[in-house]
Amino acid sequence: LAKTTQPISMDSYEGQEVNITCSHNNIATNDYITWYQQFPSQGPRFIIQGYKTKVTNEVASLFIPADRKSSTLSLPRVSLSDTAVYYCLAFTGGGNKLTFGTGTQLKVEL
Amino acid sequence: GAVVSQHPSWVICKSGTSVKIECRSLDFQATTMFWYRQFPKQSLMLMATSNEGSKATYEQGVEKDKFLINHASLTLSTLTVTSAHPEDSSFYICSARAGNSGLANTDTQYFGPGTRLTVL
Numbered sequence: 001l002a003k004t005t006q007p008i009s010m011d012s013y014e015g016q017e018v019n020i021t022c023s024h025n026n027i028a029t030n031d032y033i034t035w036y037q038q039f040p041s042q043g044p045r046f047i048i049q050g051y052k053t054k055v056t057n058e059v060a061s062l063f064i065p066a067d068r069k070s071s072t073l074s075l076p077r078v079s080l081s082d083t084a085v086y087y088c089l090a091f092t093g094g095g096n097k098l099t100f101g102t103g104t105q106l107k108v109e110l
Numbered sequence: 111g112a113v114v115s116q117h118p119s120w121v122i123c124k125s126g127t128s129v130k131i132e133c134r135s136l137d138f139q140a141t142t143m144f145w146y147r148q149f150p151k152q153s154l155m156l157m158a159t160s161n162e163g164s165k166a167t168y169e170q171g172v173e174k175d176k177f178l179i180n181h182a183s184l185t186l187s188t189l190t191v192t193s194a195h196p197e198d199s200s201f202y203i204c205s206a207r208a209g210n211s212g213l214a215n216t217d218t219q220y221f222g223p224g225t226r227l228t229v230l
Contacts, residue, residue, distance in 0.1 A: 034218060043114075043203050043221035044154070087153065089219070098144070100154045 004090060009105040018075045018108075022088035022101045025069045031091040033064060033071045038085045038103075047073065047086075078108045113137050114206050116222035123194055124230055130190045131225045133204030139184035140206035144219060145177075148201040160187050194229045201226055 004024045012018045024033065032051050036044035048055060050062040050071070061074040075082060088101040113136040123129050133143055142161050146154040158179050160166040166179040178190040187206075191198055205219040 036221070041201070041224065041226065043116075043205075043224045046112075046218060046220060049218055098156050098159070100146075100156075103153045 004088060004099045004101040006086075006088060006101040006104045008102070009107065011107050011109065012078050013109055014079055015077050018078050018082075018106060019072050020075075020086050020104045020106070021070055021072045022090075023070045024088065024090045024099070024101075027068055028091040033062070033068075034089045035060070035062065035071075035073045036087045036089060037082075038087060044087060075106075078106070080108050080110070082106060083108045112208075112218075112220040114140075114204065114220050114222040116204055116225050118225060119223060120226040120228075122228045122230065125195050126193055128190055128192045129194055129227060130188055131202055131204075131227075133187045133189070133206070133222050135185045135206040135220075138206070138208050140187075140208060141184065142207045143181055143187040144205045144207070145179060145187075145189050146203045146205070148203060148224075154203060157189075191227065194227070196229045199227055199229045 006022045032049050034049040035047045037047050038044045048057055048060045048062045050064050052064045052068060055062045063072040083106060085103045085105050087103050091098055115134045115136055117132045121129055144159055145157045147157050148154045156169050157172045157177060158166045158168045160179050160181040162181050162184050168174045176192055181187040201224050203221055203224040205221045207219050
């Protein structure tokens with residue numbers, strides 16, 4: 001059974017680095033892994049996308065091990081405005097099922 | 111770039127009526143659009159995948175006669191919830207994918223702002 005799982009919640013403080021891991025144990029061979037941020041009553045907002053190893057953009061880094069069965073979103077220095085739900089998205093089950101992760105509620109405090 | 115809009119942003123209707131939700135890609139052509147439903151404090155659940163000019167592919171458990179999807183152009187897809195009932199109340203979100211790379215699974219989905227449907 002294709003599953004994409006994440007920790008339900010994480011707490012952090014401003015200025016800290018936050019790492020959120022997603023397990024996608026049946027990911028399709030040729031598919032990228034994408035991470036999104038969602039605020040309440042809004043559509044998901046694209047953060048970063050990668051296939052393997054490491055990808056970095058202006059807001060985050062994405063680490064993907066060689067087996068690609070997991071991925072880790074790294075937010076370098078979080079602020080209060082980063083409080084949101086973070087989702088990973090990948091094709092699983094041999095590439096024919098688009099699956100959102102279970103979502104991680106990140107709460108950033110002062 | 112890569113902006114997706116939805117209309118309306120929220121709608122309240124009576125049980126038994128039909129509601130149409132529009133999804134538009136504003137600055138790119140979307141060969142594929144996706145429709146999701148999200149209940150409170152839950153993840154997004156894919157309802158159907160829509161390719162321009164062809165019939166939508168529905169996920170298991172989603173009634174195609176109840177959730178009518180039309181993708182008539184490269185920038186517009188519509189979802190019509192027919193004979194809506196209170197259990198259809200949810201947050202409906204569309205996404206659009208350009209599909210320019212030739213490797214469909216690698217192309218990024220860009221999401222609309224969502225439509226809050228409340229059926230009384």
